[in-house]
Amino acid sequence: TDKPFGVNLITMHPQLTDLIEVCGRHGIGHVVLAGGIPPKGSVEAIKGFGAKVLVFAPTLALAKKLLRSGGDALVIEGMEAGGHIGPVSTSVLAQEMLPELHEDYLVFVAGGIGRGEAIAGYLEMGAVGVQLGTRFACATESIAHxxxxxxxxxxxxxxxxxxxxxxxxxxxxxxxxxxxxxxxxxxxxxxxxxxxxxxxxxxxxxxxxxxxxxxxxxxxxxxxxxxxxxxxxxxxxxxxxVKAEEPVADIIAELMSESEAALARR
Amino acid sequence: TDKPFGVNLITMHPQLTDLIEVCGRHGIGHVVLAGGIPPKGSVEAIKGFGAKVLVFAPTLALAKKLLRSGGDALVIEGMEAGGHIGPVSTSVLAQEMLPELHEDYLVFVAGGIGRGEAIAGYLEMGAVGVQLGTRFACATESIAHxxxxxxxxxxxxxxxxxxxxxxxxxxxxxxxxxxxxxxxxxxxxxxxxxxxxxxxxxxxxxxxxxxxxxxxxxxxxxxxxxxxxxxxxxxxxxxxxVKAEEPVADIIAELMSESEAALARR
Structure with a gap:
C-alpha cells in the first residue's frame, strides 16, 4: 500500500528494539505496543523518529502512568477480544477508565465490537475511536484460508x-x-x-x-x-x-451507517 | 415493605410450582424466572394470577420463542454479572439482541453495570431498563456481614x-x-x-x-x-x-445523575 499505516508490536518480543528501528527506517506513523507493559526506552525510541505511540493498559493506575510518560493514546481492550486477553470485560473497563481519562487523553476501545451501535455508545462515553479485529478477519481482502x-x-x-x-x-x-x-x-x-x-x-x-x-x-x-x-x-x-465474506469498504460502510442511525435516533 | 416488589425464582427449583402459588397468594406483581429455560406451564401459571413475567435467554432464538409464548419482558445478562453466568459478555449480547428485539419487546440489560454512563448507553441501544446487583450488595440497607x-x-x-x-x-x-x-x-x-x-x-x-x-x-x-x-x-x-457503604437512595441518585449528564452531553 502507499497509504499510511501503523504497526503492532508485541512488547515481550526479544528483538523489540530492532523492530522499532525497522519501523523508524520505513517512516511508520503509528506504533501500537501490545501484549504488556512497554519496556523501558521503547516509547521514547518510537517517539524519537516522530511516530505516535499507542499503549495498552489493564488498570487505570497503569494507564495514567503510561499516558503521562509519553504514550500518545491508550487502547482499552476487554476480554471479549480474540487472541491474548485480560480478565475484565470491555464495558467494565470503559466505565472504569473513560470517565477518568477522556477529558485529558485519547482513548480507543476494543473487544467484542461488531456493530455500529456499540461504536456510537463508546464514542459517547468519551472514546475517540474503536479497534475491531474479528469483524475484519474474514473480509474479501483477508488472506485467511x-x-x-x-x-x-x-x-x-x-x-x-x-x-x-x-x-x-x-x-x-x-x-x-x-x-x-x-x-x-x-x-x-x-x-x-x-x-x-x-x-x-x-x-x-x-x-x-x-x-x-x-x-x-x-x-x-x-x-x-x-x-x-x-x-x-x-x-x-x-x-x-460475522456472517459472510464482504469487502472491507462494505464492512466499514455498514458500521458507519449503524453508528449514524444510532446517533440520529437520539 | 408496603411498596410493590417482584420475586426472583430459579427455574430449576424442584418446588417451582409451589413457589409460584405462594407468589400468587401474596399478589406479587412481577416474577423473574432466572437460571434457565422456564419449565412448561410456569409462565402460564404466573400470568394466571395477573403478574408480569420476566424471562432470561442466552440466545436470540430462545429469546424470541419465550417472548412469543407469553414472556412480558426479557433480561439479557452478560458474563460480567455475579453469581451463575453464561459465556457471553453483556455488550456482545446487547449488540446481538437489542437491534432485533427492541422494537417489539421490552428488554432489560444486566451484567457489569456500575455507572450511569453505561445505563444511558444501553437505554439508547433500545433497552427499557437495566438490572444491577453488585452495585447494591453493600448498601447501608443490605444485611450482608x-x-x-x-x-x-x-x-x-x-x-x-x-x-x-x-x-x-x-x-x-x-x-x-x-x-x-x-x-x-x-x-x-x-x-x-x-x-x-x-x-x-x-x-x-x-x-x-x-x-x-x-x-x-x-x-x-x-x-x-x-x-x-x-x-x-x-x-x-x-x-x-463499589467503594463505600451508601444508602440505596444515594446509589440510585448517583446512577441517575451520571445517566442524565451522559445524555445531556449528546
Missing amino acids: PDFKKAFFRASAREAVASVQVDPRLPVIPVRALKNKGTEHFTAKQREVAGLLDSESLEMAEAQLQIEHYWAGALRRAVIDGDVENGSLMAGQSVGM | PDFKKAFFRASAREAVASVQVDPRLPVIPVRALKNKGTEHFTAKQREVAGLLDSESLEMAEAQLQIEHYWAGALRRAVIDGDVENGSLMAGQSVGM
Whole structure:
C-alpha cells in the first residue's frame, strides 16, 4: 500500500528494539505496543523518529502512568477480544477508565465490537475511536484460508472461548479462540503434564515449557493452512456477528451507517 | 415493605410450582424466572394470577420463542454479572439482541453495570431498563456481614472471577465470585476427585455429586456469617466500582445523575 499505516508490536518480543528501528527506517506513523507493559526506552525510541505511540493498559493506575510518560493514546481492550486477553470485560473497563481519562487523553476501545451501535455508545462515553479485529478477519481482502473463514461464519459468540488453566503450577495466558479439537487436547495435555509432575517423572521447567509451546505456530496453521481442527482459531465474541465474506469498504460502510442511525435516533 | 416488589425464582427449583402459588397468594406483581429455560406451564401459571413475567435467554432464538409464548419482558445478562453466568459478555449480547428485539419487546440489560454512563448507553441501544446487583450488595440497607462488605470495597474487577471446570467428566456451572481460599480449594478438590475417578476409587455419580455440592450453603456463609475466606463472595465485575457503604437512595441518585449528564452531553 502507499497509504499510511501503523504497526503492532508485541512488547515481550526479544528483538523489540530492532523492530522499532525497522519501523523508524520505513517512516511508520503509528506504533501500537501490545501484549504488556512497554519496556523501558521503547516509547521514547518510537517517539524519537516522530511516530505516535499507542499503549495498552489493564488498570487505570497503569494507564495514567503510561499516558503521562509519553504514550500518545491508550487502547482499552476487554476480554471479549480474540487472541491474548485480560480478565475484565470491555464495558467494565470503559466505565472504569473513560470517565477518568477522556477529558485529558485519547482513548480507543476494543473487544467484542461488531456493530455500529456499540461504536456510537463508546464514542459517547468519551472514546475517540474503536479497534475491531474479528469483524475484519474474514473480509474479501483477508488472506485467511477459506476453511478458517467458514469456521467464523458458522460460529456463535459462545463458541469463542478463553483457554483454561488447569493446574496452578502450569501457567496459561488466556487466549480467546473458537473451540475445536485443539482446545480439548490442550486441556488433556495440561492434565497429563500435571500428572507427570505429581509422579515426579517430569521437571517443572520442562513441564511449563511443554505447556507454553503447545500452541506455537497454531495461529498460522489455522489462518494460512486452514487446519481448523488443531490450529488456533483466534476470535473475539463478536464472531457471531460475522456472517459472510464482504469487502472491507462494505464492512466499514455498514458500521458507519449503524453508528449514524444510532446517533440520529437520539 | 408496603411498596410493590417482584420475586426472583430459579427455574430449576424442584418446588417451582409451589413457589409460584405462594407468589400468587401474596399478589406479587412481577416474577423473574432466572437460571434457565422456564419449565412448561410456569409462565402460564404466573400470568394466571395477573403478574408480569420476566424471562432470561442466552440466545436470540430462545429469546424470541419465550417472548412469543407469553414472556412480558426479557433480561439479557452478560458474563460480567455475579453469581451463575453464561459465556457471553453483556455488550456482545446487547449488540446481538437489542437491534432485533427492541422494537417489539421490552428488554432489560444486566451484567457489569456500575455507572450511569453505561445505563444511558444501553437505554439508547433500545433497552427499557437495566438490572444491577453488585452495585447494591453493600448498601447501608443490605444485611450482608460487615466483612463481606469490606471484601467488596477492597476488590477490583479482575478479582471477580468465574469458577473454572478442570475435568470434562465433572461439570461445573460457572459462578462469578471474588477469588478467595475457597476458589483455590475448589480447583484442588476437582483435581483430587478427577484423580479418584482415574484410579477407579470413586463412582462417577458420587464424584459429580461431590463437585455439585461443594458450594452448597457457601453464599450464606459469606453474606450472613461473614466467612470471606471459604464462603462464596458472589460478585460481578462492577465490584471495582463499589467503594463505600451508601444508602440505596444515594446509589440510585448517583446512577441517575451520571445517566442524565451522559445524555445531556449528546
